[in-house]
Amino acid sequence: MEVKEPLSFGNCYHVYNRGNNSAPIFFEPENYYHFLRLYAKYIHPIADTYAWCLLKNHFHFLIRVKDLAEIDVMKFTYSKHDKPKTIDASRQFSHLFNAYTQSINKRYQRTGSLFESRFERKLVDNQQYFNNLIYYIHHNPVHHGITHNAILYPWSSYGTIISEQPTLLNRQAVLEAYGSKAAFVAYHEQEQDLTGIADWVIE
Numbered sequence: 534m535e536v537k538e539p540l541s542f543g544n545c546y547h548v549y550n551r552g553n554n555s556a557p558i559f560f561e562p563e564n565y566y567h568f569l570r571l572y573a574k575y576i577h578p579i580a581d582t583y584a585w586c587l588l589k590n591h592f593h594f595l596i597r598v599k600d601l602a603e604i605d606v607m608k609f610t611y612s613k614h615d616k617p618k619t620i621d622a623s624r625q626f627s628h629l630f631n632a633y634t635q636s637i638n639k640r641y642q643r644t645g646s647l648f649e650s651r652f653e654r655k656l657v658d659n660q661q662y663f664n665n666l667i668y669y670i671h672h673n674p675v676h677h678g679i680t681h682n683a684i685l686y687p688w689s690s691y692g693t694i695i696s697e698q699p700t701l702l703n704r705q706a707v708l709e710a711y712g713s714k715a716a717f718v719a720y721h722e723q724e725q726d727l728t729g730i731a732d733w734v735i736e
Contacts, residue, residue, distance in 0.1 A: 537651050540622035543600045545583075545657035547666055548626065551591030553649050558633075559589055560641065565688050568592075568633055573701055575629040578608035579622050581703040584667040586689040588677065593670045595657065597703075598622045626652055664710055668725050683721060691721070 540546060552558040559565050565587050576582070576596070584595040604620055634647040657663050674686040683691050693700050694707050695714060711717040 537623070537654065540598050540626070540654060542598050542622070545595070545597045545663065547655045547657055548594045548596060548652060549592060549654075550630075550648050550650070550652040553646050555590050555649070557589050558591070558637070558647055559587060560637075564637065567636060571629050571632050571636075574610065575625050575632070577701050578606075579604055579620065579625050581706070582690075582701065583663075583703055583707050584670045584690045584694075585702075586670045586673050586686075588673060588679070588688070593673060595663070595666055595670060623654075660710065664720065665725055665727055667707065667710075668721055669727055671721060 559568070568587060572582075572585075572594075576594075580596040580598050582594060582596050584593075586593045601620065606620070630648055630652065637647055638644055657666060671683045671689050671691040674680045674689065675683055680686045683689070684695075690702055693702050694704055695718060708714050708717055711720055
């Protein structure tokens with residue numbers, strides 16, 4: 534079995550995975566909502582989220598694992614203990630996927646694994662990759678022919694970034710990466726060259 538590099542404190546990652554044998558992992562709207570609730574529960578305490586997209590059989594997140602000093606262990610509300618013995622970002626994602634799999638198996642009377650493998654993670658180590666990846670994540674529904682316009686797809690962070698509504702997403706950091714909200718929208722309205730990240734995306 535391939536050993537995955539653990540998620541390291543202070544680094545940005547593209548985190549993604551898909552259903553076992555590319556099968557669906559979301560079956561109805563409530564599944565998407567439940568996944569996002571679990572994400573807020575398990576991942577928000579240990580990571581900043583910059584972009585996300587959930588599709589019927591796979592998902593994408595762009596995150597930054599917080600530095601250890603930034604993590605408030607009292608936000609680990611699911612823990613049976615006052616605070617965890619160790620803080621492990623990779624384990625937090627495993628908790629998320631296990632909890633979601635258990636809920637789906639119970640709801641739809643299924644058994645076995647829901648996801649294809651251990652989740653994939655790619656280090657995001659430069660600004661161009663960061664900006665292009667956000668564009669790629671938001672345009673994934675367009676790429677797969679689900680919609681003709683990224684803003685019309687309801688299960689991504691695009692609409693949240695351009696809105697004024699309260700959010701756990703790190704909206705300010707995203708807009709600063711592009712320069713402004715107008716620049717963010719303009720960037721997403723133009724076709725971008727994704728050659729540089731072609732080897733790090735999921736179909």
